[in-house]
Amino acid sequence: MPESKRLFFALTLPDEIQQQIIHWRAASFPSDAGRPVAAANLHLTLAFLGDVSAQKQRALIALAERIHQPEFTLTLDDAGQWLRSRVIWLGTRQPPRGLLQLANMLRSQAARSGCWQSPQPFHPHITLLRDASHAVAIPPPGFRWSVPVTEFVLYESQFVRGRTRYTPLCHLPLRP
Numbered sequence: 001m002p003e004s005k006r007l008f009f010a011l012t013l014p015d016e017i018q019q020q021i022i023h024w025r026a027a028s029f030p031s032d033a034g035r036p037v038a039a040a041n042l043h044l045t046l047a048f049l050g051d052v053s054a055q056k057q058r059a060l061i062a063l064a065e066r067i068h069q070p071e072f073t074l075t076l077d078d079a080g081q082w083l084r085s086r087v088i089w090l091g092t093r094q095p096p097r098g099l100l101q102l103a104n105m106l107r108s109q110a111a112r113s114g115c116w117q118s119p120q121p122f123h124p125h126i127t128l129l130r131d132a133s134h135a136v137a138i139p140p141p142g143f144r145w146s147v148p149v150t151e152f153v154l155y156e157s158q159f160v161r162g163r164t165r166y167t168p169l170c171h172l173p174l175r176p
Contacts, residue, residue: 004051006157007169009064009106010043011074011099013126017145018042021076021090025128028139034088034129041166044074044126046152047106050116061154061170063109070176072098076126076145079138086132089125099124102152102174150174 013021018039025036049060078091092099103122111117154170 004053005057007049007052007057007060008155008157009046009049009110009152010155010166011046011147011149012153012168013042013044013147017147020145021126021128024139024143028143029088029129029136033136034086034132036129037127041164042126042128043153043155043166044124046103047110048116048118049110052115056113056115057154057169060110060113060115061172063113064106064152064154064170064172067102067105067172067174068176069098069102069105069174071148071150071174072096074099074124074147074149076147077141077143079128079143080125081132081136081138083132083135086130087127088129088132088136088138090128091123091125095124098149098174106152 021042022036022039052060074096075092075094076090078093079089080091081088100122103124107117107122151171151173153168153172155166156169158165158167
């Protein structure tokens with residue numbers, strides 16, 4: 001049986017913004033609000049692919065390399081909590097057209113390639129805390145990060161020694 005990897009396409013955050021978000025999270029949420037996501041794991045998933053064979057991975061990368069999508073700026077200015085999935089998230093009030101187009105193209109390509117796709121609509125977000133077992137107060141508006149998006153990344157997700165590790169496999173530049 002061919003070996004498969006658990007893959008997803010995502011946007012990464014610059015290190016400086018990751019650190020600013022980590023400090024904001026620590027100041028904005030009580031320590032018992034949930035399990036914090038490590039700074040290095042902060043990302044915005046564009047398309048979850050699930051378990052993918054090496055052959056299908058190569059095909060997905062080839063399709064992704066053909067995407068023509070101009071660079072855009074992502075504004076992180078919204079936050080919320082999903083009680084059912086026990087997640088506290090950071091997101092955008094007005095997703096830029098480029099973000100929605102990129103996610104739709106990647107999700108469509110993945111579905112056509114036979115990768116599992118969530119029936120849920122795309123809700124661009126960055127998971128800040130997991131296992132948030134009770135409702136918490138969400139900080140009032142006023143926080144804001146502008147993230148220049150010049151590429152997207154294919155990641156492998158691995159669970160090793162009780163920790164989730166995301167390894168970038170391929171960086172794909174945006175271009176008009």
